[in-house]
Amino acid sequence: MIKAIRxxxxxxxxxxxxxxxxxxxxxxVFRLFGYSEIRTPIIEETALxxxxxxxxxxIVKKEMFSxxxxxxxxISLRPEGTAPIVRAYLENxxxxxxxxxxxxxIGPMFRAERPQAGRLRQFHQIGLEAIGSNSPxxxxxVINVLIRLLETNGIKKYELKLNNLGCREDKKKLSKTLKxxxxxxxxxxxxxxxxxxxxxxxPLRLLDCKEEGCRLVIREHFKNVEFxxxxxxxxxxxxxxxxxxLKIPYSVDPYIVRGLDYYTRTVFxxxxxxxxAQNAIGAGGRYDNLISDMGGPSLGACGFALGxxxxxxxxxxxxxxxxxxxxxxxxVATIGKEAYSKAFLxxxxxxxxxxxxxxxxxxxxxxxxxxxxDKQAARFVMIxxxxxxxxxxxxxxxxxxxxxxxIRFPDxxxxxxxxxx
Ligand SMILES: [Zn+2]
Ligand SMILES: [Zn+2]
Numbered sequence: 545m546i547k548a549i550r551x552x553x554x555x556x557x558x559x560x561x562x563x564x565x566x567x568x569x570x571x572x573v574f575r576l577f578g579y580s581e582i583r584t585p586i587i588e589e590t591a592l593x594x595x596x597x598x599x600x601x602x603i604v605k606k607e608m609f610s611x612x613x614x615x616x617x618x619i620s621l622r623p624e625g626t627a628p629i630v631r632a633y634l635e636n637x638x639x640x641x642x643x644x645x646x647x648x649x650i651g652p653m654f655r656a657e658r659p660q661a662g663r664l665r666q667f668h669q670i671g672l673e674a675i676g677s678n679s680p681x682x683x684x685x686v687i688n689v690l691i692r693l694l695e696t697n698g699i700k701k702y703e704l705k706l707n708n709l710g711c712r713e714d715k716k717k718l719s720k721t722l723k724x725x726x727x728x729x730x731x732x733x734x735x736x737x738x739x740x741x742x743x744x745x746x747p748l749r750l751l752d753c754k755e756e757g758c759r760l761v762i763r764e765h766f767k768n769v770e771f772x773x774x775x776x777x778x779x780x781x782x783x784x785x786x787x788x789x790l791k792i793p794y795s796v797d798p799y800i801v802r803g804l805d806y807y808t809r810t811v812f813x814x815x816x817x818x819x820x821a822q823n824a825i826g827a828g829g830r831y832d833n834l835i836s837d838m839g840g841p842s843l844g845a846c847g848f849a850l851g852x853x854x855x856x857x858x859x860x861x862x863x864x865x866x867x868x869x870x871x872x873x874x875x876v877a878t879i880g881k882e883a884y885s886k887a888f889l890x891x892x893x894x895x896x897x898x899x900x901x902x903x904x905x906x907x908x909x910x911x912x913x914x915x916x917x918d919k920q921a922a923r924f925v926m927i928x929x930x931x932x933x934x935x936x937x938x939x940x941x942x943x944x945x946x947x948x949x950x951i952r953f954p955d956x957x958x959x960x961x962x963x964x965x
Contacts, residue, residue, distance in 0.1 A: 676844070751798070878927075
């Protein structure tokens with residue numbers, strides 16, 4: 545039998561109801577803050593990610609699903625949302641017609657990581673990009689949207705960490721210092737193999753190595769390194785001022801760098817206490833050079849992405865809770881052929897009036913129909929037999945209180961609508 549590709553998975557009901565809920569609530573939050581949806585293709589030219597995310601990053605070096613198509617083009621499944629959105633922004637001339645854009649997206653991303661708990665090769669992100677402003681108020685707003693999304697979805701035990709990477713010149717200065725300090729033989733000898741390579745290729749990534757040995761060396765040698773210019777210091781102080789104003793709890797962590805080259809100034813990460821080793825639930829930051837690097841004007845921008853798979857994990861709802869929340873309003877159980885035809889018609893009326901309802905298709909016993917009603921977490925069950933059809937009424941059972949009432953067919957739609965509202 546053919547199975548799903550390793551690192552991918554099916555999202556089945558009732559779990560898919562939980563996904564829809566997260567997506568619906570998130571769309572509502574985005575609208576509150578004035579963000580509009582953008583949908584970009586799943587596939588892009590490989591060069592887009594090499595140029596923007598960075599040639600020496602883990603994502604581009606070892607995690608992209610890249611292939612050559614029939615027209616000999618180098619194509620990749622998108623590993624992240626920012627680069628495609630900046631491409632779309634420039635390709636559609638938004639920089640000329642309406643340069644300030646607040647955009648959000650919901651969709652799958654792809655990275656060929658080693659499959660392990662909490663890491664999928666097709667994973668889902670909810671994110672936003674605010675393009676066209678350097679204002680520190682925008683950084684604070686973007687972080688505020690992220691926190692509001694978590695709160696609205698009922699996710700509580702999160703932790704927000706911020707850092708200031710500085711502008712491109714500051715980052716260069718920091719890279720140079722790190723290179724000097726960590727290429728010194730006795731220091732370098734204590735680093736992991738990845739970090740030994742990073743010293744030459746991508747020294748910033750030394751700072752967030754998860755290896756315990758590296759963490760120790762780095763904390764010993766990376767202290768009070770001054771690399772920020774006064775503009776960048778001031779910008780970050782303003783960001784913090786706005787976040788304080790909103791009373792969002794956070795800590796500043798100098799070891800947050802993010803694995804993508806385009807970040808400048810404010811970067812942030814949100815982790816969740818219940819997620820184990822892969823505890824990052826969302827992250828983002830400012831990217832003030834990306835638009836000009838990709839051929840556009842010099843414009844500031846800021847964004848984030850939240851992992852939906854991890855949000856669902858953090859919610860940790862069991863199947864029963866999800867099922868109950870996603871239940872139908874009414875299940876119609878029937879006894880006899882005449883009753884079945886009547887019920888089939890009533891169902892159509894009820895659905896037309898906005899009542900979600902269902903019926904058995906196999907003319908099974910009342911007992912097994914009641915089991916179906918349970919399975920669908922029906923709020924009410926209506927029982928119709930041929931006698932009831934003759935009297936033009938039915939028995940309505942409230943599945944919560946177990947109360948039974950008789951209900952006349954002409955009153956049915958209004959009465960049930962009254963009960964479910
Ligand atoms: Zn600077
Ligand atoms: Zn390391």
